Amino acid sequence: MADKIKFAFLLAGGCAGCEMALVDLSENLLDALEHIEVVFWAPTVADVKYKDLEAMADKSIDLAFVDGMVRLSEHEHMVRVLRAKSKILVAFGACASLGGIPGMANIHTNDELFKQAYKDTFSTENPDGVYPQPQYFLDGKYDLTLPAFQDKVRTIQDLVEVDYYVGGCPPHHSFVAKAVEAIVTGNLPPKGSWLTSGKAVCDVCKRNPANEELERLPVETVKRTVDGMPEEKGCLLQHGFVCLGPITQGDCGASCLNVNMPCRGCGGPIPGIKDYGARAVSAIGSILGSEAATDSLLEKFPVLSKLVYRYSLPASRLKSNVR
Amino acid sequence: MKKIEINPITRLEGHGKIAIFLDDAGNVDDAFFQTVEFRGYEKFLQGMPMEEVPRTVSTICGVCRGVHFTASMKASDGVFGVTPTSTGRKLREMYFNAHYIEDHAVILYALGFPDFVVGPEASPAERNIIGLIGKVGAEIGREVLRKRGLAVKIFEMLGGKPNHPVAALPGGWSKRLTEEERVQVAGWADELVELGKLTLQVFDNVVLKNEAYMKLVTGDMYKVPVNYMGSVDEKGRVTYYDGTQKVIDLNGREVGTFTGKGYLDFISERVLPWSYLKFPYQKKMGPWSGITEGEGTNMYCVGPLARMNVGNGMDTPLAQAAYEQFHETFNSRPVHYIQAYHWARAIELLSAAEKLKILAADPEITSPDTVNQNYAITGEGVGIIEAPRGTLIHHYQTDDKGIVTNANLIVATTHNNGPINLAVKKAAKHFIKDGQVNEGLLNYVEMAFRPYDLCLACATHTVTGGVPLKIEIFESDGTLREELSNF
Numbered sequence A: 001m002a003d004k005i006k007f008a009f010l011l012a013g014g015c016a017g018c019e020m021a022l023v024d025l026s027e028n029l030l031d032a033l034e035h036i037e038v039v040f041w042a043p044t045v046a047d048v049k050y051k052d053l054e055a056m057a058d059k060s061i062d063l064a065f066v067d068g069m070v071r072l073s074e075h076e077h078m079v080r081v082l083r084a085k086s087k088i089l090v091a092f093g094a095c096a097s098l099g100g101i102p103g104m105a106n107i108h109t110n111d112e113l114f115k116q117a118y119k120d121t122f123s124t125e126n127p128d129g130v131y132p133q134p135q136y137f138l139d140g141k142y143d144l145t146l147p148a149f150q151d152k153v154r155t156i157q158d159l160v161e162v163d164y165y166v167g168g169c170p171p172h173h174s175f176v177a178k179a180v181e182a183i184v185t186g187n188l189p190p191k192g193s194w195l196t197s198g199k200a201v202c203d204v205c206k207r208n209p210a211n212e213e214l215e216r217l218p219v220e221t222v223k224r225t226v227d228g229m230p231e232e233k234g235c236l237l238q239h240g241f242v243c244l245g246p247i248t249q250g251d252c253g254a255s256c257l258n259v260n261m262p263c264r265g266c267g268g269p270i271p272g273i274k275d276y277g278a279r280a281v282s283a284i285g286s287i288l289g290s291e292a293a294t295d296s297l298l299e300k301f302p303v304l305s306k307l308v309y310r311y312s313l314p315a316s317r318l319k320s321n322v323r
Numbered sequence B: 001m002k003k004i005e006i007n008p009i010t011r012l013e014g015h016g017k018i019a020i021f022l023d024d025a026g027n028v029d030d031a032f033f034q035t036v037e038f039r040g041y042e043k044f045l046q047g048m049p050m051e052e053v054p055r056t057v058s059t060i061c062g063v064c065r066g067v068h069f070t071a072s073m074k075a076s077d078g079v080f081g082v083t084p085t086s087t088g089r090k091l092r093e094m095y096f097n098a099h100y101i102e103d104h105a106v107i108l109y110a111l112g113f114p115d116f117v118v119g120p121e122a123s124p125a126e127r128n129i130i131g132l133i134g135k136v137g138a139e140i141g142r143e144v145l146r147k148r149g150l151a152v153k154i155f156e157m158l159g160g161k162p163n164h165p166v167a168a169l170p171g172g173w174s175k176r177l178t179e180e181e182r183v184q185v186a187g188w189a190d191e192l193v194e195l196g197k198l199t200l201q202v203f204d205n206v207v208l209k210n211e212a213y214m215k216l217v218t219g220d221m222y223k224v225p226v227n228y229m230g231s232v233d234e235k236g237r238v239t240y241y242d243g244t245q246k247v248i249d250l251n252g253r254e255v256g257t258f259t260g261k262g263y264l265d266f267i268s269e270r271v272l273p274w275s276y277l278k279f280p281y282q283k284k285m286g287p288w289s290g291i292t293e294g295e296g297t298n299m300y301c302v303g304p305l306a307r308m309n310v311g312n313g314m315d316t317p318l319a320q321a322a323y324e325q326f327h328e329t330f331n332s333r334p335v336h337y338i339q340a341y342h343w344a345r346a347i348e349l350l351s352a353a354e355k356l357k358i359l360a361a362d363p364e365i366t367s368p369d370t371v372n373q374n375y376a377i378t379g380e381g382v383g384i385i386e387a388p389r390g391t392l393i394h395h396y397q398t399d400d401k402g403i404v405t406n407a408n409l410i411v412a413t414t415h416n417n418g419p420i421n422l423a424v425k426k427a428a429k430h431f432i433k434d435g436q437v438n439e440g441l442l443n444y445v446e447m448a449f450r451p452y453d454l455c456l457a458c459a460t461h462t463v464t465g466g467v468p469l470k471i472e473i474f475e476s477d478g479t480l481r482e483e484l485s486n487f
Helices: A017-023 A027-032 A050-055 A073-085 A094-098 A101-107 A110-120 A173-185 A276-287 A291-300 B050-060 B067-079 B086-117 B129-136 B138-159 B179-208 B211-217 B260-266 B304-310 B317-330 B340-360 B417-431 B439-452 B455-460
Strands: A005-011 A036-042 A061-067 A086-092 A135-138 A142-145 A164-166 B002-006 B016-022 B028-035 B227-232 B244-248 B254-258 B267-270 B279-282 B380-387 B390-398 B404-410 B470-474 B480-485
Touching: A005 A017, A005 A073, A005 A173, A017 A061, A017 A173, A027 A173, A027 B138, A036 A061, A050 A073, A061 A073, A061 A094, A061 A173, A073 A086, A086 A094, A094 A101, A094 A164, A101 B050, A142 B016, A142 B028, A164 A173, B016 B417, B028 B417, B050 B067, B050 B390, B050 B404, B067 B086, B067 B380, B067 B390, B086 B129, B086 B138, B086 B179, B086 B340, B086 B439, B129 B138, B138 B179, B179 B211, B179 B317, B179 B340, B227 B304, B227 B380, B227 B390, B244 B260, B244 B304, B254 B260, B260 B267, B260 B380, B260 B390, B279 B417, B304 B317, B304 B340, B304 B390, B317 B340, B340 B439, B417 B439
Parallel strands: A005 A036, A005 A061, A061 A086, A086 A164
Antiparallel strands: A135 A142, B002 B016, B002 B470, B016 B028, B227 B244, B244 B254, B267 B279, B380 B390, B390 B404, B470 B480
């Protein structure tokens, strides 16, 4: 093997679940470290400081992963710096690629989010109705500042050019190894693509009716997972449970279906889809057999945007304020 | 007034920072720990079906990946008016104990031990799991990672994914365990008990036998006398998945117990304009009176140390023996020394492994009867669990269809917000004198809040270790004199 790959990993917003995908390689992580040199990992592994990253030559990092969405100015700054320093930048996981679950906050205004957390919650005691302030003089002498909240959750491609996207919430740890291998061997799709097998969840799902050479039938009643136990066999969509498998990348091996739960789309859109939620609506619509079935969908999921855009609202054409 | 800022990098739950104010003599006048831990979950969960909430709130944290899922799953039982089947409950507990093991292992090996194994004075660049592996040897390091990986396998088997599980159903669990899988888990459980023993051994060798470290563990600079809260079982022992919440005062006297919605009789959260994180207090112990420690305070903390103080023992034999050694060593209850959090964490890792072993041997665990779906919607549910970091409360209201209309979450780090402020202030006062500030302060301040295992620092629960900190020292006129950072 040639020189070690210079590798960087930056957590923007998000939950660090994508970083845990690396930790979850367990003892194989030690093997991986023989092939990659971690030049930056915030929080950092080596004696590398932010200013050191800023001092690195442009394009001196071979491969950089960013996980998490963008909510604070610090996220934005570091993403821009890392982009300049990296030959290949990968938006790693649902938040970086699509906005992720925290992106659902874009359905609400910041004032709505604050009012719920700091005034309306059951155990909150806020007699003076105060909110956290960007700058506050406590007792007239302690000058305390907080970072201001940006208006919306954004994805990495809203800020900088992204070379590749990886779906999943988080990507499975086996996928980390695959992605690195693809990059090492140069076995890569055109820039701007998702690193994916290109197969939908249905293509890898053991429940797919096509495996039994069965025809898909129109669905008459939409079910939530509390409307009867999802069975261990058979297509959940055919049973009436909304499942987004047909339009979602299946690099997960249909992991949720393996424990009898429907797909909610964390893997990201299969190639060719511009707006995940819009396609989800049309895909579900196409299998509903009647007006009554459509009515039952809206009755079961009254805020449909929180189903079809669960992982991808900031990346949608609507961006936000879907009601 | 001179201000020093210590800035951890923005975290997944926002941005934590420490502001220290010096008086004219250069001694600490006051210190504040400020947090952003706010993404608006309590609002954007509204309008979602309750049964979809567990797989959604899991993403609050990728390290405590199992806890928000489990607490909201328990709350969903209440919303749908259903009691889980015995097998469903056991599957939940099996999964939850596996989570305890892998989570505590990451915290200890990546965060807790490096301070002691590599040394509190070591450079932050070495004071991480890589440095730790360098000290204890690659073989042990590899073995710890491999064993922890077994707990992650259990997680994936039961939850669907190695992270962010999806198998929650009100009244139980969506996946049954096959006999083949059970045998596999039983084998792994044996190995995880060994990991628990090894972890306690490491603590014993490295910390308990080291006089200098014991001075830190039993030193006043890391002593924070407050009240404690944790879950106990019907015999008063420490429990994780389900129990009664017990509150004791700083002298060990019981303040009261509660379950479910009773939390509202005990806990109020204050909003202060200088932090995104609210400040809970025990309202049965008097009205809000600020962030104080010692006699008369109504601040309280949660987590492994709180559980050791609130519970009268452990429910498995090896962990019980370790619990007894813990209390014999300190010989004063409750234990107020926060470095003891790490020891308590090691005891709990072993306890969770022992529980896992018992569950894996239970013939009922493979029954197909994993869920009770005799739903009768009540429109309200509270789920309380002991997360690895401490008590976690999820409270939901729904309409008559089970669609969420209101949500309230109190996470462990929030309960600990007051005590963390106290710990940081105390360490700052101890280590900063006459305006002398140096790199060493970084380590010692880190060691003041690291025992609490801040959720806002979840991102640091990686193999990389340390909490990144920056200290900015300003002159009285506001000019920047010096900047120290470890990142």
